[in-house]
Amino acid sequence: MIPVTKSFLPPIEEYVVQVQRAYNNQWLTNRGELVQELEQKLSDYLELEESKILCMSNGTIPLQIALKLLGNNGEIITTPFSYVATTAAIVWENCTPVFVDIHPDFLTIDETKIEAAITDKTTCILATHVFGNPCHIEQIERIASKHNLKVIYDAAHCFGVKYKGKSIFEYGDISTCSFHATKLFHTGEGGAVFCKDQALLKQIFLSHAFGHIGDDYIQLGVNGKISELQAAMGLSVLQYIEDIIAKRKENFELYKYHLGERLTMLNIRAETKYNYCYIPVICSSENELLRIKGKLEENIIFSRRYFYPSLNTLTYFGKNEKCLVSEKISQRILCLPNYFELTEQQIKKIVELIISSL
Numbered sequence: 001m002i003p004v005t006k007s008f009l010p011p012i013e014e015y016v017v018q019v020q021r022a023y024n025n026q027w028l029t030n031r032g033e034l035v036q037e038l039e040q041k042l043s044d045y046l047e048l049e050e051s052k053i054l055c056m057s058n059g060t061i062p063l064q065i066a067l068k069l070l071g072n073n074g075e076i077i078t079t080p081f082s083y084v085a086t087t088a089a090i091v092w093e094n095c096t097p098v099f100v101d102i103h104p105d106f107l108t109i110d111e112t113k114i115e116a117a118i119t120d121k122t123t124c125i126l127a128t129h130v131f132g133n134p135c136h137i138e139q140i141e142r143i144a145s146k147h148n149l150k151v152i153y154d155a156a157h158c159f160g161v162k163y164k165g166k167s168i169f170e171y172g173d174i175s176t177c178s179f180h181a182t183k184l185f186h187t188g189e190g191g192a193v194f195c196k197d198q199a200l201l202k203q204i205f206l207s208h209a210f211g212h213i214g215d216d217y218i219q220l221g222v223n224g225k226i227s228e229l230q231a232a233m234g235l236s237v238l239q240y241i242e243d244i245i246a247k248r249k250e251n252f253e254l255y256k257y258h259l260g261e262r263l264t265m266l267n268i269r270a271e272t273k274y275n276y277c278y279i280p281v282i283c284s285s286e287n288e289l290l291r292i293k294g295k296l297e298e299n300i301i302f303s304r305r306y307f308y309p310s311l312n313t314l315t316y317f318g319k320n321e322k323c324l325v326s327e328k329i330s331q332r333i334l335c336l337p338n339y340f341e342l343t344e345q346q347i348k349k350i351v352e353l354i355i356s357s358l
């Protein structure tokens with residue numbers, strides 16, 4: 001069986017050493033030694049300059065907190081091509097998603113269409129650096145400052161990505177990441193928020209910890225805290241992060257070598273140091289996609305329709321505008337297996353099966 005992804009598991013002895021520290025401290029949550037060490041090590045590894053990191057329980061809660069603080073129950077300009085959590089967070093926070101179609105090559109929100117979607121109710125742009133591919137950050141910043149809007153980046157896929165020499169997490173008013181078990185860097189479940197503005201960061205901090213510090217009850221809050229046990233996993237995985245990225249890069253290049261001429265692969269924006277987190281391929285038709293997916297499944301190999309469907313078509317998000325590029329790409333895009341243990345032989349088998357079904 002070849003799954004579409006597999007969690008990277010560090011040697012259990014190394015994980016146990018970290019868990020033992022939590023036992024010794026008899027401290028399992030509420031920002032103990034391990035969480036603080038993890039944040040410091042992540043900040044160093046990511047070479048954060050202006051932004052500070054705050055780890056949380058997953059990658060969804062930072063989006064919700066960002067929208068609670070900046071969305072102001074308004075209209076949020078967003079992408080239809082992302083994981084469902086991006087739009088769900090908007091609706092959950094009583095804001096209204098306004099979908100803007102995506103760029104056909106980069107698959108990120110089409111920055112040339114954003115201005116036409118702005119109304120006097122718009123408060124934020126929430127854009128996803130989808131598959132770790134940066135949005136057109138400069139243009140989004142220009143539009144946001146012209147119209148006095150806040151920018152939130154869903155950077156769930158972006159661990160280790162740099163854009164123009166800086167961590168991608170440094171861009172936007174708030175940037176978020178997921179440390180879910182299937183992500184490149186993970187803590188089992190987990191996530192983080194990145195923010196430069198100290199006053200906003202304080203609000204985010206309070207929001208994720210019930211809104212109080214000791215007996216001082218300051219603002220509305222929820223529980224978004226990461227535990228020491230999650231941090232133990234993160235500290236153990238972080239030791240291997242360079243190997244993990246290097247292996248994913250090898251996988252990516254092998255797929256590209258064999259399939260690049262036959263299927264459309266992700267077009268990475270210039271000046272990006274990429275992390276090779278996913279292997280999305282765009283087929284010529286939905287039928288072709290279904291043939292490939294079926295052929296792989298006959299051989300107990302699993303790919304994933306990611307992202308499908310286009311989020312503007314989900315009726316429970318309300319009545320929404322058409323986004324033809326996103327709808328067409330969603331029908332034709334398939335993510336191929338990519339994980340640390342995947343072997344060259346396995347990739348060659350996958351490639352052969354794909355070619356035979358084209």
Ligand SMILES: Cc1ncc(COP(=O)(O)O)c(C=O)c1O
Nearest residue numbers: 058059060083085156178179180
């Ligand atoms: C683009 C995007 N945003 C948000 C999330 C939510 O992250 P989490 O699963 O850590 O809550 C994911 C998870 O896969 C994602 O892919």
